Amino acid sequence: MTLTIYQDDKSIRDDDTLFRRVHLKQIVKDEDTGLARVSSGAFKDKDLSVNIKSVLDGIGLGPEACITNRLNQKLVSLTAGEARRLNQAVCRNPLPENPSHGLVYGSKNARSILNGLTAAVNWVIPAKAPCYQDIEVEKRANGI
Amino acid sequence: MPRSPRALTENQFDSGYEYPETSSAALTRVPKAFVISTREKFNRFVVTTSELPGWVEPTISAISSIQLLGENWDSYGGKKTSDDLIKLALSILTQIMPVNAPVPSVVPLGDGGLQLEWHRKQQDLEIVFPADTTPTFYYCKKNSGVETEGFATDFLKLATFVGSIS
Numbered sequence: 001m002t003l004t005i006y007q008d009d010k011s012i013r014d015d016d017t018l019f020r021r022v023h024l025k026q027i028v029k030d031e032d033t034g035l036a037r038v039s040s041g042a043f044k045d046k047d048l049s050v051n052i053k054s055v056l057d058g059i060g061l062g063p064e065a066c067i068t069n070r071l072n073q074k075l076v077s078l079t080a081g082e083a084r085r086l087n088q089a090v091c092r093n094p095l096p097e098n099p100s101h102g103l104v105y106g107s108k109n110a111r112s113i114l115n116g117l118t119a120a121v122n123w124v125i126p127a128k129a130p131c132y133q134d135i136e137v138e139k140r141a142n143g144i
Numbered sequence: 145m146p147r148s149p150r151a152l153t154e155n156q157f158d159s160g161y162e163y164p165e166t167s168s169a170a171l172t173r174v175p176k177a178f179v180i181s182t183r184e185k186f187n188r189f190v191v192t193t194s195e196l197p198g199w200v201e202p203t204i205s206a207i208s209s210i211q212l213l214g215e216n217w218d219s220y221g222g223k224k225t226s227d228d229l230i231k232l233a234l235s236i237l238t239q240i241m242p243v244n245a246p247v248p249s250v251v252p253l254g255d256g257g258l259q260l261e262w263h264r265k266q267q268d269l270e271i272v273f274p275a276d277t278t279p280t281f282y283y284c285k286k287n288s289g290v291e292t293e294g295f296a297t298d299f300l301k302l303a304t305f306v307g308s309i310s
Contacts, residue, residue, distance in 0.1 A: 144213070
C-alpha cells in the first residue's frame with residue numbers, strides 16, 4: 001500500500017478560493033432558520049478534493065464549470081488561508097480532465113477542524129443558503 | 145431492482161422495499177411492534193412499542209434513498225453506504241429515540257458510512273457511523289457553548305440529548 005503525504009503548496013495564496021461540490025444528500029436543514037446547511041459529513045475526507053479558483057481563472061473557466069452536468073450538486077467554497085488555519089495543507093493535484101483539481105489535505109477527525117471547515121464555507125451556487133424546502137423539492141424532482 | 149419501503153403487515157415495516165399502499169395511518173392502527181430490516185430480510189430489528197413513532201417512516205425512507213446511491217455518488221469517489229452500518233444506525237435509534245423524537249437528517253459519507261444529525265432548538269447533534277472506525281457522537285448547545293463528544297454506544301447520553309432537542 002502506498003501512503004501519499006501531500007505538502008502545503010505556498011504558491012497557492014491564502015486568498016485563493018477553493019471550490020467544493022456538495023451532493024444534495026449532504027445538505028441538511030437548520031430547523032431554527034429553515035435554511036439549508038452543508039453537513040459536516042461533506043468535509044471528512046483526509047484528502048478533500050477541491051477546484052482551485054486561480055487555476056480555473058487561468059483557463060478561462062468560472063465556478064459553474066465545477067458543477068456542469070452534475071444534476072445533484074451545489075457548490076461551496078472556502079479560502080486556502082482558512083483551510084491552513086485549520087491545520088490543513090493545500091496543494092495542487094491536477095488531473096488530465098480537471099487541471100484545477102487540488103486537495104485540502106490533513107486529518108479532519110478533530111471536531112474543531114470539522115466545525116471550522118463547516119463554518120468557513122460560503123455558498124457559491126446558489127449564491128446564498130437556500131431555503132431547505134427548495135432543496136427538498138429539488139431532491140424529490142431528481143428522484144433522490 | 146431496488147425497491148422502497150412497504151408495510152409487511154400492519155405492524156411490520158421493511159426498509160428496503162416499496163412504500164405502503166396506504167398512509168402510515170394503516171401502520172399505526174394497533175401496532176405493538178415494528179420491524180426494520182435492510183436488504184437481507186433475515187436481519188430484522190423488532191421493537192415493541194405502543195405506537196409506531198412518527199420518526200420511523202421518514203427515517204426509513206431517507207435511509208432507503210441513500211441505499212439507492214451508487215458508487216461515486218458524490219462525484220468524488222464516494223462509496224455505497226454499508227448495509228451493516230445502516231442496521232447499526234437503526235438499532236441505536238430504536239434505543240435512544242422517544243416516540244416524539246424529531247426526524248434525523250440522514251447523510252451518506254464518502255467512505256461508505258453515514259451520519260444522522262439534527263440542528264434545532266439551538267443545538268447540534270450528530271451521530272457518525274464511519275466505514276471503518278467506531279461510531280461516535282457530537283453534541284453542541286450553541287447558547288452555552290457546551291460541547292460533548294463520545295462513543296455512540298453511550299445510549300444514556302444520546303437519549304438525553306435527543307430528549308433535549310425533541
